[in-house]
Amino acid sequence: MRAVIQRVSQASVAIGGQVKSQIASGLLVLVAVEEADTVDDIAWLAGKIVRLRVFNDASGVMNCSVQETGGGVLVISQFTLFASTKKGNRPSYSRAARSEVAIPRYEQFVAQLQTEMGRPVGTGEFGADMQVQLLNDGPVTLVMDTRARE
Helix, strand or coil, X not given: CEEEEEEEEEEEEEEXXXXXXXXXXXXXXXXXXXXXXXXXXXXXXXHHHHHCCCEECCCCCEEECHHHXXXXXXXXXXXXXXXXXXXXXXXXXXXXXXXXXXXXXXXXXXXXXXXXXXXXXXXXXXXXXXXXXXXXXXXXXXXXECCCCC
């Protein structure tokens, strides 16, 4: 799995002009699934995201997690995170999992995040044409990949 995590002051996702989910302060998570992803990858990534200390404490130091601050989490599926631009000018998405594999794993990831957070998280709609709006706070943007656990 690959994720781009952005600390936001606010974020929302709309489908067909209708807002599906929105959060105030929290994390916007763009996530992609590949065929080889396992339950262990889902658990590791969800746990890391929930415990990332990227929110300021009383001293202004990034020392608090989204869980500790009570912030929201908005998860958007984005297969293009596995784009390969090695050859030519048209990206290849061959590393991204097919929908029959990706959808259940994406849903497991969302469920795992909700379990870790102890509350619901917002989502887009897998495979839909979505319009995502965000106000990146900081800016703080991190990239995580379960194949390169740093």
